[in-house]
Amino acid sequence: MTEGNFVDYIKIYTKSGNGGKGSAHLRKEKYIPKGGPDGGDGGRGGHIIVRGNKEYWTLFHLKFKKHFRAEKGGDGSRNRSTGKDGADIYIDVPLGTIIKDTDTGEVLGEVTENGQEVIVVKGGKGGKGNWHFKSPTNQTPRYAQPGIPGEERNITLELKLLADVGLVGFPNAGKSTLLSKLTAAKPKIGDYPFTTLKPNLGIVSYRDGRSFVMADIPGIIEGAAEGKGLGHYFLRHIERNSILLFLVPADADNIVDEYHTLLNELKKYNPELLDKKRILSISKSDMLDEELMSEIEKELPKDIPHIFISSFTGMNLDKLKDLLWKELNT
Numbered sequence: 001m002t003e004g005n006f007v008d009y010i011k012i013y014t015k016s017g018n019g020g021k022g023s024a025h026l027r028k029e030k031y032i033p034k035g036g037p038d039g040g041d042g043g044r045g046g047h048i049i050v051r052g053n054k055e056y057w058t059l060f061h062l063k064f065k066k067h068f069r070a071e072k073g074g075d076g077s078r079n080r081s082t083g084k085d086g087a088d089i090y091i092d093v094p095l096g097t098i099i100k101d102t103d104t105g106e107v108l109g110e111v112t113e114n115g116q117e118v119i120v121v122k123g124g125k126g127g128k129g130n131w132h133f134k135s136p137t138n139q140t141p142r143y144a145q146p147g148i149p150g151e152e153r154n155i156t157l158e159l160k161l162l163a164d165v166g167l168v169g170f171p172n173a174g175k176s177t178l179l180s181k182l183t184a185a186k187p188k189i190g191d192y193p194f195t196t197l198k199p200n201l202g203i204v205s206y207r208d209g210r211s212f213v214m215a216d217i218p219g220i221i222e223g224a225a226e227g228k229g230l231g232h233y234f235l236r237h238i239e240r241n242s243i244l245l246f247l248v249p250a251d252a253d254n255i256v257d258e259y260h261t262l263l264n265e266l267k268k269y270n271p272e273l274l275d276k277k278r279i280l281s282i283s284k285s286d287m288l289d290e291e292l293m294s295e296i297e298k299e300l301p302k303d304i305p306h307i308f309i310s311s312f313t314g315m316n317l318d319k320l321k322d323l324l325w326k327e328l329n330t
Helices: 175-182 233-238 255-269 273-274 290-299 315-330
Strands: 008-015 048-052 067-069 089-093 097-101 107-111 117-121 152-159 165-168 202-207 211-216 243-249 278-282 307-310
Touching: 008 089, 008 117, 048 097, 048 152, 067 089, 097 307, 117 152, 165 175, 175 202, 175 211, 175 315, 202 243, 211 315, 243 255, 243 315, 255 273, 255 290, 278 315, 307 315
Parallel strands: 008 067, 048 089, 165 211, 165 243, 243 278, 278 307
Antiparallel strands: 008 152, 048 117, 097 107, 097 152, 202 211
16 A cells, blocks of 8 residues: 555565576696696575665655666686675565565565564575586596576565554544644544545653554454455554554444444454454543543443543543553553
């Protein structure tokens, strides 16, 4: 999915370098008429390596460069000199990137740490020089191995955001507004469905210089697990969040039903998501009085924490941060 500079899915062609040829050189020096074989080995072809880089938050930098070819290994030469290895090609990606073989769907690796490297195609081995093939019956072999060709592979890079808290809710539940109030993020905000077409990340400042990361995920609609609406393009971003903060607006027809519908979409997509910690937040609560809140509270699920908030008035936003910090650290 892409919008503006946010790219979280991209396909790339990669080819590693061919191995260099071994040398079939025979030693020829003055006064040494039968010096024998001294051809060196070819160098290894360059690898294609995907590397984690914490400076990146998106795959946008790869949007216009989708072909990567590594360098060929150098050929062997006289005096058993090994050819130079081909230069490796590094593809830097944000943390949280999954690497798949496009043609088979095989997961080749997941990049979750800065500097972590995953070799997606190995460079071809260099061929052996003729000195390896000397024997009592063949003192001057005049042949050497060619280098092994490099590999080709089409890969798909999928970004799953690494965030402490993921905001989950139907379109227009107030997630973007909440993120803008709690962090310095500036998501697009509007009073219509699917205002958020890309995940937004923000840093929530807490007490004593502490902080945590919050992600606003595009709104869920019923059938998202089957790919309706934005479907899997955003559901995968929820998988790496430590806590799921459900937002249901106070003016929903039925708050509990809406919460269970959201929960059901996550369950259909990946049942393991239900193992994550959850908090239910009733947004737009500035339109409720104490009596209405008490009545709503009686119906809310008893198995997860809940809180009434208003991003418009700031109601209970500090208490929400306290609750999130507590859940993140227990």
